Amino acid sequence: MADGDQSAKRVKPGMEDQGNIHAEATTPSYILTRDATDRNTFNEAVWGRVFNHRRDTNRIPIAVAQASCVAHVREAVELANSKQCRVSVRSGGHSWAAWSVRQDAILVDLAELQHMAYDKKTKIVSCSPSATGEQLNDFLKVEGRMFAGGHCPDVGLGGFLLQGGRFPAIVTSFHLLTRPFLxxxxxxxxxxxxxxxxxxxxxxxxxxxxxxxxxxxxxxxxxxxxxxxxxxxxxxxxxxxxxxxxxxxxxxxxxxxxxxxxxxxxxxxxxxxxxxxxxxxxxxxxxxxxxxxxxxxxxxxxxxxxxxxxxxxxxxxxxxxxxxxxxxxxxxxxxxxxxxxxxxxxxxxxxxxxxxxxxxxxxxxxxxxxxxxxxxxxxxxxxxxxxxxxTRFWSRENGERLRDVRRKWDPEGRICGYLDADDSSGVQGLKNEFEWVDKTDE
Missing domain, CATH: 3.40.462.20 (Vanillyl-alcohol Oxidase; Chain A, domain 3)
Incomplete structure (x- = not known):
């Protein structure tokens, strides 16, 4: 994070009201706000689970919701609605650009939302987005099954399957068809x-x-x-x-x-x-x-x-x-x-x-x-x-369909979109076309 108390309270011009969540009695204890939380504690909540140590610490969320149940996720989104601010989601924190850390957003960290269950009849495993490929395959091995997750052992399934929350909702459970262990x-x-x-x-x-x-x-x-x-x-x-x-x-x-x-x-x-x-x-x-x-x-x-x-x-x-x-x-x-x-x-x-x-x-x-x-x-x-x-990430037709799905289910862009050059993609999404953006390295 940026140095100094003043930086810890930084907000974008015109967003001062969005950037202030005060330590009110109604704020749940699992939600850490930047204005009312010890700076080191807040910094750890924001960056502690980010894999890449090359970090843009100028991006400062207004709060981190350390959700351990579905109700916590729902309450965090309701708080974002009331404050008219965005929501970002973290499963494992392995995205290279730290997509979960967004300016003036509420970061919903799913690390403590943990569950895993296997149905022997359907061969389907249900698990939380924060579960890693290594954890899931350790769990499935005794059942003689496996799931082809990310190569890195500490990649969360939410990031692997949705690329850091590219979805107009917060997934709290995946239901995955397994395959025989070989x-x-x-x-x-x-x-x-x-x-x-x-x-x-x-x-x-x-x-x-x-x-x-x-x-x-x-x-x-x-x-x-x-x-x-x-x-x-x-x-x-x-x-x-x-x-x-x-x-x-x-x-x-x-x-x-x-x-x-x-x-x-x-x-x-x-x-x-x-x-x-x-x-x-x-x-x-x-x-x-x-x-x-x-x-x-x-x-x-x-x-x-x-x-x-x-x-x-x-x-x-x-x-x-x-x-x-x-x-x-x-x-x-x-x-x-x-x-x-x-x-x-x-x-x-x-x-x-x-x-x-x-x-x-x-x-x-x-x-x-x-x-x-x-x-x-x-x-x-x-x-x-x-x-x-x-550049292009989807076929033209599929890119347009994905954009339309996001617009339908999240028309206000409550959930953070793609982290582009100025974090302004919103409900428009990415251009899905070839283009080099020259940036001065930080």
């Missing part, structure tokens, strides 16, 4: 940076006919000494037995390019191991800048489009990621808002720990994306920051 087997091939194009093209070429129960990725990361970059091709197979996994992965293994520094074939793994790896790759207490793009299927040279991103990582912990989506990307999607996909998904995760490096690191990301976006079909919302770059 064993996991890992194939990993690590190559020197000099083989980037060869390895990357191999991953692209093998994906369309690879086993459909295998997750295929290619990533670039720095070596442990930081002196070089290595290219990692990873194949995570979900199968009932090792024999079936080896059969499914044999063609991948036999077609691998020669020259790997490390080769692992069908090594057993599990959720605990995968989550631990994600914790190491995306450590807590650091500063992040993430961006992404779906590369157009008609791009002539996908490795060429992404080569600079994969071979010029600015810090030791940063990495670039490629998900090969074909043939899933060629299948018709069900009736849902999500409608952006291509054969090639690319994301940058730039990670550092010193605020003095902010301009260098964010500048590198923005420079990379200025080139990459010319070859993109759009982006995935979860790894985007609408304050710096707008």
């Amino acid at each position: 064993q996991m087997y890992n194939c990993v091939y690590v190559y020197p940076q000099s083989m980037f194009r060869t390895v990357f093209q191999w991953v692209i070429d093998i994906c369309p006919t690879a086993d459909p129960e295998t997750e295929i990725v290619c990533l670039a990361k720095r070596t442990s000494d930081g002196n070089d970059i290595e290219i990692v091709a990873g194949f995570l197979s979900f199968k009932p037995s090792k024999e079936e996994a080896e059969k499914a992965m044999r063609r991948v293994h036999d077609s691998r390019p020669a020259g790997a520094k490390v080769e692992i074939f069908c090594e057993p793994t599990d959720f605990a191991c995968q989550y631990a790896g994600q914790r190491e790759e995306q450590p807590t207490g650091h500063r992040f800048c993430s961006e992404n793009a779906y590369i157009d299927n008609d791009a002539d040279d996908v490795p060429g489009v992404l080569e600079k991103a994969f071979t010029s990582l600015p810090t030791q912990k940063s990495f670039a990621l490629y998900f090969s989506m074909n043939p899933t990307s060629r299948r018709p999607l069900p009736d849902m808002a999500h409608s952006m996909q291509s054969d090639h998904y690319f994301a940058l995760y730039t990670i550092w720990d010193d605020a003095t490096d902010d301009a260098q690191c964010t500048g590198w990301v923005h420079d990379i994306m200025k080139d990459v976006q010319r070859h993109s079909a759009g982006s995935y919302m979860g790894d985007a920051d609408f304050q710096h770059r707008t």
Whole structure:
């Protein structure tokens, strides 16, 4: 948060009445107001569960509602209605731009709203939005079931499923169809940076006919000494037995390019191991800048489009990621808002720990994306920051339908919309079109 008591009471011009919630006897104890709460306590309530330590502390909510039941959520929204202010929602706090922290809004934090139940007959699990993928799969494992949540263990389901509350209401419970739990087997091939194009093209070429129960990725990361970059091709197979996994992965293994520094074939793994790896790759207490793009299927040279991103990582912990989506990307999607996909998904995760490096690191990301976006079909919302770059996130038709749904059920824009450059998207939503917004890095 900004320094000083004066900053802790900052409000936008013309919103002074909206920004004042006084310590009245009718204010519930679970609602912490910025005017009546110790500054350190309020700061912790606002920022304590935000994963990214690169934070815009000029954004100050007027209150934080630490809801532990549905009644608390309802009361927080009713308070926002009476004060004519907006409501933001936090499930896990993992959005890179801290979408839940909004100026002069009431932040409804769902951390204490916790429930989880499994119906053996329907195979449906009911759980709160603050539940993480790791917690949910730990719970489901004893039932022989699983749910494909976020890769990072501490991502809340509300953020994973709704991208930080992109919905005209506050969800207090999800009802999710589970799938049978399968064993996991890992194939990993690590190559020197000099083989980037060869390895990357191999991953692209093998994906369309690879086993459909295998997750295929290619990533670039720095070596442990930081002196070089290595290219990692990873194949995570979900199968009932090792024999079936080896059969499914044999063609991948036999077609691998020669020259790997490390080769692992069908090594057993599990959720605990995968989550631990994600914790190491995306450590807590650091500063992040993430961006992404779906590369157009008609791009002539996908490795060429992404080569600079994969071979010029600015810090030791940063990495670039490629998900090969074909043939899933060629299948018709069900009736849902999500409608952006291509054969090639690319994301940058730039990670550092010193605020003095902010301009260098964010500048590198923005420079990379200025080139990459010319070859993109759009982006995935979860790894985007609408304050710096707008693009397509849905098909035109689906984007308009989503906007109309939000207008119908939340015509006043009570629930915070998308955090764009000046936080003014409201019920209009995002433009859903290609456009670079040049911003001076904070």
